[in-house]
Amino acid sequence: MIRNKTGVWGEIFAVRHLRDNGFKILSSNYVCRFGEADIIAQTGDTVCFVEVKTRNVKTDIRPMEAVDAVKIGRLRMTAKNFLSFTKIEGQSRFDVCEVYLDDNNRLSGINYIENAF
Secondary structure, three states: OOHHHHHHHHHHHHHHHHHHHEEEEEEEEEEOOEEEEEEEEEOEEEEEEEEEEEOOOOOOOOHHHHHHHHHHHHHHHHHHHHHHHHOOEEEEEEEEEEEEEOOOOOEEEEEOOOOOO
């Protein structure tokens, strides 16, 4: 599958943001029959399933608005699949990382939302 260049940049910046804030990256672009998790990270004993949404800084629509009920359902099933196969124990949560880029795909800002849904 050919990925959107903007989305790839968003995920790169999101991983950097997570690492800079002490998260351990467990997986990126984890795919199973239920769907995909952009980033799976761990902070303390909490496993975070992070949906990355990237938009141009000039947009009027928040990236979070693109996370609909179908996406949430798929991500929840993907998380269950990941946890059952890895046997990782502890808390889990679903976060959204809103990444804003300028016209040249340079980072303009990040809004990280814990427990987004």
